[in-house]
Amino acid sequence: VVAVTDINFSYDVPYTRAGAFRGATQLTSIHLTRFMTRISSSTFEGCINATTFKVSGREIGEDVTIITDEIPNSIKQIYERAFQGCIGLTSIRLPSKLMLFGSYAFDGCTNLETVIFNSQCPLTTIASYAFNNCSALADVRFSSSLTAINERAFQGCSSLTNIVLGPSIVSLGDAVFLNCVGLESITFQAPSMSFGSLCLQGCPHLTTAGPIGGDYAIQFAWDEKIPDRVFSADNFGVLALRNITIPEGIREIGDRAFSLCDGLINVTLPNRVEIIGNLAFFYCVSLSSIT
Numbered sequence: 001v002v003a004v005t006d007i008n009f010s011y012d013v014p015y016t017r018a019g020a021f022r023g024a025t026q027l028t029s030i031h032l033t034r035f036m037t038r039i040s041s042s043t044f045e046g047c048i049n050a051t052t053f054k055v056s057g058r059e060i061g062e063d064v065t066i067i068t069d070e071i072p073n074s075i076k077q078i079y080e081r082a083f084q085g086c087i088g089l090t091s092i093r094l095p096s097k098l099m100l101f102g103s104y105a106f107d108g109c110t111n112l113e114t115v116i117f118n119s120q121c122p123l124t125t126i127a128s129y130a131f132n133n134c135s136a137l138a139d140v141r142f143s144s145s146l147t148a149i150n151e152r153a154f155q156g157c158s159s160l161t162n163i164v165l166g167p168s169i170v171s172l173g174d175a176v177f178l179n180c181v182g183l184e185s186i187t188f189q190a191p192s193m194s195f196g197s198l199c200l201q202g203c204p205h206l207t208t209a210g211p212i213g214g215d216y217a218i219q220f221a222w223d224e225k226i227p228d229r230v231f232s233a234d235n236f237g238v239l240a241l242r243n244i245t246i247p248e249g250i251r252e253i254g255d256r257a258f259s260l261c262d263g264l265i266n267v268t269l270p271n272r273v274e275i276i277g278n279l280a281f282f283y284c285v286s287l288s289s290i291t
Helices: none
Strands: 007-008 029-033 052-057 063-068 091-094 116-117 139-141 162-165 185-188 207-213 219-221 243-245 265-270
Touching: none
Parallel strands: 007 029, 029 052, 091 116, 116 139, 162 185, 185 219, 207 219, 207 243, 243 265
Antiparallel strands: 052 063
16 A cells, blocks of 8 residues: 555445555545545545645546546545645645544645635534644634534644634634644634633734734624633633733633733723632733723
């Protein structure tokens, strides 16, 4: 298998075998059909020179082949580590029927620059470590069906500069964007969310926060409450936060919301705040202005 340079799957192959081409370091081209439904675990793991997908199907003529960065829309399941360490990949378009996306699927694809989730994709969860240490990744476009991004999915994606999480995304696992050192802005469009720990630790440019539409590095649409621990240095990990504007409509600031944000200098509160949670500003030793 190590010496294989090109793979052509026949039309009667519905899925790949787990680990089938693991470590095929000379493989450059993967020829999939529009009748495949599953890419099994570790199928192409470590195929460091794979750069191209070829897609064919009878509906466009058996002799017609499209060279593309798109995994066929017939694929419903991509299992864990399917493309782990495929450092030749630079762009991926995920299929419209994708329902399962395994952990570490594209982990360590260090030259991957663009990931596009099909707008019709029914996938609800990005699995843990899915794009871990994809250090060249600069452009991610999510589908509207996504509701959760699991732990460390984009950890170490140091080329990410801007992230927009749509209104359907309501849950972030631990350390989702840990050490995304190039991240300059992130937008949360959901009216309420749950967060794991250390979500934004190691993101030094995220110094300001406020409502969507303002000139803030962190923008949010939370409509009634600043979530518990959301900006706390010991939990969410926003160590760089210096200034925050809390918009009108917010009535409650959650427990430990800004706990241990020792660089926080200015907080602007709305007139309607009724509840400030326990230890909301605990050990904010640099805080000099609350207006």
